Amino acid sequence: MEDSKKIVLIGAGNVATHLGMGLQQSGCQILQIYSRTQKSASELAGLLKVPYTTALEEITSEADVYIVALKDSAFQDLLPYIIKGREKSLFVHTAGSLPMSMWKDAVARYGVLYPMQTFSKQRKVNLAEVSFFVEASNDEDLQMLKGMAGMLSPKVYEATSEQRKYLHLSAVFACNFSNHMYALSAYLLKQKGLPFESMLPLIDETSRKVHELSPQEAQTGPAIRNDENVMQSHLDLLADEPVLHELYEKISQSIHQIKEYDKL
């Protein structure tokens, strides 16, 4: 970026923490942290060595960009107070599920900076490996956001609010649902006294494979081979587990059906 941007972080949760650290390391100036709770505000402020406030009226008006990383439910309530007296500044939010148009009637310049990742408190995330999706109300701010995200990661994409809804939905399948498949595997193993760690090489290879092959090309197992003997013996093993039995059947059918879809 041509010059050092001045940023205020509204929110002090996982996303604000990871973004704040990354932006500061990239040379941006974090002016202030706002959070409703003293504890998270002071923690993140301490980490970044910057001032914080828990009072909406004390938010500084000096920033170039206000990055809002609040829970979706807190957003609407706080919005009027966040923008008050700063209607010409650039406001961006970080949520996958909220449309950019939510800013439309309130401020002149707005956008979205959506880092698509599964952030857990227990794990440090390398932002350079995160995909960022950006959107803005005018081209100048779009370029600025792309530049800002580009300092954090080489994986920066433009996406409309409509596209971002589908990205979020797709991420639920690729991340949340595949993790649940691991959980069901762990549940079955535990019942037979077998170690889940024995699955880790298989899980690793499954995720590595789709860097080279499309998921459809990478598909293996009884359902894609339509190996009815093996599938029936698996369903028999799940006779006392109605939820798993149904999922096994439905997912196997879907694997078989996806062969008919256009090549992905």
Add this chain to the structure above:
Amino acid sequence: MEDSKKIVLIGAGNVATHLGMGLQQSGCQILQIYSRTQKSASELAGLLKVPYTTALEEITSEADVYIVALKDSAFQDLLPYIIKGREKSLFVHTAGSLPMSMWKDAVARYGVLYPMQTFSKQRKVNLAEVSFFVEASNDEDLQMLKGMAGMLSPKVYEATSEQRKYLHLSAVFACNFSNHMYALSAYLLKQKGLPFESMLPLIDETSRKVHELSPQEAQTGPAIRNDENVMQSHLDLLADEPVLHELYEKISQSIHQIKEYDKL
């Protein structure tokens, strides 16, 4: 192993190829390859620089161990010819789904060497990262198989045929079904002109996470938070996709239910 084992490979597919290369590199002597098809027999024999045959009656009787890596459907047909005149040798198969007892009435010494991995022709697999599950009809052969697998990988476990059935079923969830979640994600993205590669950092992080956290601890997303607004908006997006709509609903319900299970 105390001395170099002499091995005959019955079958020349992916599993036989990966095992044969690994065992030869570990100092085992591959005496011969048998395959019904000239092409695969000669390919693997060329790779390992050993003799091959496509005639069952030409299989040598000099081996310590016969490793049978055939398709399940070919097994029963070929079994009588494979063992003929070698009833006192050690026979092992590599399939997750077949019980060890299939050898019981045919030979005196038998076992299983099951490498749990998703083998694709297009990808080289590092055997040192594969979990091997072994079983044998007597303790001496069990120790020998553990030693042999141990030369290929540090991840060697004993498993009964009953346990192996559940390992195979669990692997279907952890590997085949999680890959299908990637495929559904790719399908949704493609419809909106979005790149599947944008999901790769998320997929990688999702698989890395369960090395440190249990899958249940690692679970994120609207279903585990019971965020009904987001789930409903996702179901609305899937209104024209009945298969995906149903899977989204069923898997989300299962994520919610697993909270009630014993901690995994």
